[in-house]
Amino acid sequence: MRRVVVLGPPGSGKSTLARRLGTRLGLPVFHLDQAFHRPGWQPAPPDEFRAEVERISALPAWIIDGNYTGSIAPRFAAADTVVYLDMPTWLTMARVLRRIATGFGRVRPDAAPGCPERLDREFLHFALTWNRIRRERNLALVGTFPGRVVVLRDRAAVARFGAGPEGP
Numbered sequence: 502m503r504r505v506v507v508l509g510p511p512g513s514g515k516s517t518l519a520r521r522l523g524t525r526l527g528l529p530v531f532h533l534d535q536a537f538h539r540p541g542w543q544p545a546p547p548d549e550f551r552a553e554v555e556r557i558s559a560l561p562a563w564i565i566d567g568n569y570t571g572s573i574a575p576r577f578a579a580a581d582t583v584v585y586l587d588m589p590t591w592l593t594m595a596r597v598l599r600r601i602a603t604g605f606g607r608v609r610p611d612a613a614p615g616c617p618e619r620l621d622r623e624f625l626h627f628a629l630t631w632n633r634i635r636r637e638r639n640l641a642l643v644g645t646f647p648g649r650v651v652v653l654r655d656r657a658a659v660a661r662f663g664a665g666p667e668g669p
Contacts, residue, residue, distance in 0.1 A: 502522070502526060502528075502581060502582045502649075503526075503528065503561070503562045503581055504558075504562060504563055504579050504580045504581050504582070505519075505522060505526075505528070505563070505564045505565070505580065505581070505582045505583075505584060506565050506573075506576045506577070506580045506582070506583045506584070507519045507522075507564065507565065507566040507567075507584045507586070508567075508568050508583065508584070508585045508586070508639060508643065509568075509585055509586030509587065509588060510586070510588060510590075510593045510628065510631035510632060510635070510636070511593060511597055511624070511627065511628040511631060512588070512592070512593035512594065512595075512596035512597035512600070512628060513586035513587075513588040513592075513593050513596075514586055514588070514596070514656075514659055515566040515567065515586060516532055516566050516609075516610075516611035517663075518566070518584065518586065518659055518662070518663050519532070519564045519565075519566035519611075520611075521663035521664075522564050522663060523564045525663070525664070525665050526564070526665075528562050528563055528564050529560070529562070529563050529564070530563070530564045530565075530566070531557050531563055531564070531565045531566070532566050532567060532611040532612075533554070533565060533566065533567025533568075533569050533572075534567055534611060534612055534613060534616075535611070535612065535613045535614075536550055536553040536554065536557070536613075537550055537567070537569060537613070538612070538613035538616050539613065539615070540613070540614060540615025540616065541615060541616070542616050542619075542621075550569075550572065551572055554569070554572040554575055554576065555575045558575035558576050558578070558579045558580075559575075559579065565580075566611070568639070570639065570642060573642065577645075577646055580646070580648060581648045581649060582648060582649040582650075582651065583643055583646045583648065583649070583650050583651070584651045584652075584653065584662070585639065585640065585643045585650070585651070585652045585653070586653050586659060587636070587640070587652050587653065587654045588654070588655075588656075589632070590629065590631070590632045590633075592656075593628060593631070593632075594628060594629060597625070597628050600618065601618055601619070601620055604618035605617075605618050605619065605620070606618065606619075640652070
């Protein structure tokens, strides 16, 4: 694994797994939220975001966490592995709410500068409806990837995969 895309619902553990894999494999980790957001949670201009995703994807080795399926093509074209964290809504929502409560007002390591953790009803709705609205579409998208696909469906599987050496 030299170029790994990590996908999944908000709160599924994408950033945590990306950091663990990056440490274990000695690869740089890129969080797409940092490329997408500007201070104050403002979105980057689409051309700038697309160019940054293409730049990162062209690097010789990486772990990239984040969905942004409109920019999946350069990542899929360069990746050798795609990992999808297929976690249940009850778990992802508990993690999102815990993240907000414990990090409120502070910028997470995987967030863009100037984007402190906040209570955002629109984001909560997005996270709550992820599996109902986006899960099947995203699993189908992952199924089109020609390389190694790993779908992890529980916390124990994620922990085993993150710890290596071979993963599932």
